[in-house]
Amino acid sequence: MKRHSxxxxxxxxxxxxxxxxxxxxxxxxxxxxxKLLLPFLSTLLPAAAVAALTRGGGMGRYLAAIGGLMALxxxxxxxxxxxxxxxxxxxxxxRQEVCVAGLMKKxxxxxxxxxxSAEGQRELAAAKNMAGNPMAGGVNELVYIMEPWLRNLLGIxxxxxxxxxxxxxxxxxxxxxxxxxxxxASLVRRYEVQTQKERAQGYRERDYxxxxxxxxxxxxxxxxxxxxxxxxxxxxxxxxxxxxxxRKRERRRRLGLVSDTLFLALRDILAYTVLxxxxxxxxxxxxxxxxxxxxxxxxxxxxxxxxxTHDNLLYYSIGFNHFRNFMDREDPVxxxxxxxxxxxxxxxxxxxxxxxFTYPEAKTxxxxxxxxxxxxxxxxxxxxxxxxxKTTLVKLLSGLYRPDSGEILIDGxxxxxxxxxAYWELVGTxxxxxxxxxxxxxxxxxxxxxxxxxxxxxxxxxxxxxxxVNALPKGLxxxxxxxxxxxxxxxxxxxxxxxxxxxxxxxxxxILILDEPTAALDPLAEADLYRKYAQETAxxxxxxxxxxxxxxxxxxxxAYMEGGRITEMGSHQELLARGGAYAKLFEVQSSWYKDKxxxxxxxEN
Numbered sequence: 001m002k003r004h005s006x007x008x009x010x011x012x013x014x015x016x017x018x019x020x021x022x023x024x025x026x027x028x029x030x031x032x033x034x035k036l037l038l039p040f041l042s043t044l045l046p047a048a049a050v051a052a053l054t055r056g057g058g059m060g061r062y063l064a065a066i067g068g069l070m071a072l073x074x075x076x077x078x079x080x081x082x083x084x085x086x087x088x089x090x091x092x093x094x095r096q097e098v099c100v101a102g103l104m105k106k107x108x109x110x111x112x113x114x115x116x117s118a119e120g121q122r123e124l125a126a127a128k129n130m131a132g133n134p135m136a137g138g139v140n141e142l143v144y145i146m147e148p149w150l151r152n153l154l155g156i157x158x159x160x161x162x163x164x165x166x167x168x169x170x171x172x173x174x175x176x177x178x179x180x181x182x183x184x185a186s187l188v189r190r191y192e193v194q195t196q197k198e199r200a201q202g203y204r205e206r207d208y209x210x211x212x213x214x215x216x217x218x219x220x221x222x223x224x225x226x227x228x229x230x231x232x233x234x235x236x237x238x239x240x241x242x243x244x245x246x247r248k249r250e251r252r253r254r255l256g257l258v259s260d261t262l263f264l265a266l267r268d269i270l271a272y273t274v275l276x277x278x279x280x281x282x283x284x285x286x287x288x289x290x291x292x293x294x295x296x297x298x299x300x301x302x303x304x305x306x307x308x309t310h311d312n313l314l315y316y317s318i319g320f321n322h323f324r325n326f327m328d329r330e331d332p333v334x335x336x337x338x339x340x341x342x343x344x345x346x347x348x349x350x351x352x353x354x355x356x357f358t359y360p361e362a363k364t365x366x367x368x369x370x371x372x373x374x375x376x377x378x379x380x381x382x383x384x385x386x387x388x389x390k391t392t393l394v395k396l397l398s399g400l401y402r403p404d405s406g407e408i409l410i411d412g413x414x415x416x417x418x419x420x421x422a423y424w425e426l427v428g429t430x431x432x433x434x435x436x437x438x439x440x441x442x443x444x445x446x447x448x449x450x451x452x453x454x455x456x457x458x459x460x461x462x463x464x465x466x467x468x469v470n471a472l473p474k475g476l477x478x479x480x481x482x483x484x485x486x487x488x489x490x491x492x493x494x495x496x497x498x499x500x501x502x503x504x505x506x507x508x509x510x511i512l513i514l515d516e517p518t519a520a521l522d523p524l525a526e527a528d529l530y531r532k533y534a535q536e537t538a539x540x541x542x543x544x545x546x547x548x549x550x551x552x553x554x555x556x557x558x559a560y561m562e563g564g565r566i567t568e569m570g571s572h573q574e575l576l577a578r579g580g581a582y583a584k585l586f587e588v589q590s591s592w593y594k595d596k597x598x599x600x601x602x603x604e605n
Contacts (some may be wrong), residue, residue: 002325003318014146034172036075039301051286127323176531209235344413348511357396368565379557381551382543388564428508430517557570568581
């Protein structure tokens, strides 16, 4: 992971803060000014009281001086609180509207192969923790720490100049205190860096277990197999590993506390000696003594807070790098031309020439020098055992992956000549895992908030879902799931796949890819969807993935895949007649149905 300095991270954040709210520097400066002024007034008040009592002038002068200072103090306190509240709101909004929202957009637009990879998921999880979890530090702490860091630094400079007038040796003691504390903080940071990967893994394990413990999808197995004890034991183990780290870190931090105690004692002895000597010699009166003592105490406060703030800045900056690196990550640069999606004929010819693709860290290619041509309007089924490369091939065809070598051509135009967005206009997909958002049915089909309702109804009708949606009280305006609306609708697995099919039909792309589109359907519903699929895709070049080999009979050709290659190609009947791997697999599947049917016949007899 690339490590940026704490100052670099603060500047990176500050630029985005100013872009989000141009008044932020003014608000920050005003808040710092108030927080510097108030301690000065607190130091001046007792000195003014002593001066009024010892230098004469009567009660009126005393009340005027003290009353004026107290009124000024109250006004500054009110202004400080108002500015603090504005800054708190601004910081919170910035974290949500810029950092969290920006991270969401980045995740939705970044290179898909990176997002899907284990490395990408680890980086995204760490970045989300830094942006979305205020307790983790990250964005929240680095935005907050700008003000106290600058305020304490300015306080040290101002009060340090006043302390130097009294006795320069006091500054030497405070400098020694600072050096010792920085050395102790360095030990803590070194430990933080050394254990960073281990801690990140521990936080991922903890958060994963917490999420899975209340996931309804796991609820059935947890209860039926009594897995709650296993979950809790695993969670306790994750907590204990994190506590071990925290205890070791706090032991290193205590070194700084010990040095502070020793140096503060030395400072007090020296300061009191200097001030008492000046008072006894007549060089300083009681009011000056009180004010000078207040200056030294406030200077120590600024210094202690600065050391703590600076230590926190360095500490939180380590984790913040996860968020910054993820946001700064650039997608792989791919050359693209000016090919237009609307120039592609309907239906198009799709050709894969010697395509190879290997997953990161994999030893063998998932797609190995594969060539395949889909003629205009042709329906081709991809079949094979798990791991044969079918889904990888679909992701290559849909533009989510790019081949390591070879090329994909659409009507003779290499896919690289299309801008990614233009290429995605050519492809409609229905995946087995249907992604539906907790918005209205119409919005889910259209993929946007505003849409043509007649076209959506037409797509639902073609997908065989119009009747079910029309029966709902709100129709297209019914919300899906109950995550955001109490009266949300829960669709069955088959209805979800029909809705995904409607979404693909509404997009009306010239290339249609269906990955196990009938996995959640019963045989009758499956046959009905195949019929609709054949009717509605006459003007499209289609690719169809299925584990049920009998469902491929409506396709023009079947491609049987093994080890990332196409080993058999032909119609369903041709492959059966050939007696190869496809025929053997079909026989296994059909024999299971035969055995089941015969068993039912014997039971009836």
